[in-house]
Amino acid sequence: xxxxxxxxxxxxxxxxxxxxxxxxxxxxxxxxxxxxxxxxxxxxxxxxxxxxxxxxxxxxxxxxxxxxxxxxxxxxxxxxxxxxxxxxxxxxxxxxxxxxxxxxxxxxxxxxxxxxxxxxxxxxxxxxxxxxxxxxxxxxxxxxxxxxxxxxxxxxxxxxxxxxxxxxxxxxxxxxxxxxxxxxxxxxxxxx
Numbered sequence: 001x002x003x004x005x006x007x008x009x010x011x012x013x014x015x016x017x018x019x020x021x022x023x024x025x026x027x028x029x030x031x032x033x034x035x036x037x038x039x040x041x042x043x044x045x046x047x048x049x050x051x052x053x054x055x056x057x058x059x060x061x062x063x064x065x066x067x068x069x070x071x072x073x074x075x076x077x078x079x080x081x082x083x084x085x086x087x088x089x090x091x092x093x094x095x096x097x098x099x100x101x102x103x104x105x106x107x108x109x110x111x112x113x114x115x116x117x118x119x120x121x122x123x124x125x126x127x128x129x130x131x132x133x134x135x136x137x138x139x140x141x142x143x144x145x146x147x148x149x150x151x152x153x154x155x156x157x158x159x160x161x162x163x164x165x166x167x168x169x170x171x172x173x174x175x176x177x178x179x180x181x182x183x184x185x186x187x188x189x190x191x192x
Contacts, residue, residue: 001058003027004065020061021054033071040065075129079190082125086184089118093172093180100169112160112168115176123149126183129190145183152176 003010005027014030017023020041028034036048042062046053092115099108123146130142152175159168 001061002063004063006066006068017058019054020056020058020064023058023064024048024054024066027066027068031068034068035071035074036066037069038067078125078129079187082122082129083184083187085118085122085125086180086187089115089122090177090180090184092118093176097169097173100165100172103165105163105165108165109160112172115172119149119153122180122183126187129187145179148179152179 001023003012003015003023012030015023015026017026024036024039028036039046039048039053041053041056041064043065048054092111096108096111096115099105099111127142152171155175156168156171159165159171
């Protein structure tokens with residue numbers, strides 16, 4: 001099998017294995033600061049994470065083409081995305097709170113559902129960033145922040161189920177906005 005990494009063909013003898021998964025692991029082991037962005041088998045782009053791809057017999061592949069990128073670049077990109085997303089998420093909390101207080105539950109619930117999706121996405125991205133940092137950011141730990149978020153989410157869910165729109169608005173405005181404003185400060189101190 002021929003191997004091309006970022007446009008350069010390589011003949012590294014350590015890139016061996018019976019399956020494509022084993023070959024990819026050998027490549028990543030030799031380049032611990034990298035991750036696989038894209039992968040092609042004989043010119044066809046495939047996912048590097050599906051079991052079918054990973055179980056592919058290495059002898060059945062004529063040309064393995066990889067696009068590798070540095071983890072540092074991925075972290076920097078995730079950090080920028082997280083910061084930009086907070087610029088939208090925080091005003092969304094306020095907008096939903098205002099709509100609940102005005103009695104526009106239908107429109108407020110649309111925002112609320114988008115907020116829940118945003119919270120999930122943000123949590124996943126931040127987990128990636130925090131796990132990659134050797135020195136944890138100052139202030140409460142990520143686990144402590146997640147516990148607080150879980151508690152707030154439980155309160156919001158209960159308020160929503162009870163149709164207590166005033167309580168839900170208060171939680172959004174007086175708990176979630178400061179919680180994520182604090183995250184803005186934490187992320188501004190992280191150097192990816």
